[in-house]
Amino acid sequence: MVNDSDLRHLRRCVELAREALEAGDEPFGSLLVGADGTVLAEDRNRVSGGDHTRHPEFELARWAAEHLPAGERAAATVFTSGEHCPMCAAAHGWVGLGRIVYASSTEQLTEWLAALGVPPSPVRALPIGEIVPGLPVEGPVPELADEVHALHRRLHEKH
Ligand SMILES: [Zn+2]
Numbered sequence: 001m002v003n004d005s006d007l008r009h010l011r012r013c014v015e016l017a018r019e020a021l022e023a024g025d026e027p028f029g030s031l032l033v034g035a036d037g038t039v040l041a042e043d044r045n046r047v048s049g050g051d052h053t054r055h056p057e058f059e060l061a062r063w064a065a066e067h068l069p070a071g072e073r074a075a076a077t078v079f080t081s082g083e084h085c086p087m088c089a090a091a092h093g094w095v096g097l098g099r100i101v102y103a104s105s106t107e108q109l110t111e112w113l114a115a116l117g118v119p120p121s122p123v124r125a126l127p128i129g130e131i132v133p134g135l136p137v138e139g140p141v142p143e144l145a146d147e148v149h150a151l152h153r154r155l156h157e158k159h
Pocket residue numbers: 055057058084085086087088089
């Protein structure tokens with residue numbers, strides 16, 4: 001179940017996604033939140049320099065591996081504007097992070113990008129559950145997914 005504090009964190013992710021878009025990156029943003037609700041780290045997409053692994057969920061997984069003991073990682077939640085890609089889901093699984101809550105799903109993104117005429121990505125679009133079985137995952141959240149959709153439209157209508 002997505003509660004009010006989950007929604008607040010997801011709204012921050014969408015804000016970070018908007019910041020990324022405005023900086024010339026792709027519109028994705030994520031937060032790492034501890035078991036007590038403290039925001040431990042946040043990041044946004046940074047692929048405009050040419051490194052297409054610079055996804056926020058990947059950065060947060062590495063941040064968690066460096067800064068949190070295993071028990072705290074498992075109790076932490078990653079909030080994100082868009083469901084993890086397979087690379088980020090794998091990193092999340094390898095470092096043993098906990099629950100994921102996303103505003104929009106990979107399935108939605110795939111449909112949106114196809115409708116915008118964007119060529120398919122070089123990495124297969126798979127849901128998190130295909131990469132990290134058994135992980136608690138929640139989303140999409142329709143009201144916020146609409147906002148994320150609008151950001152992707154802005155990105156691709158610019159080109
Ligand atoms: Zn990713």
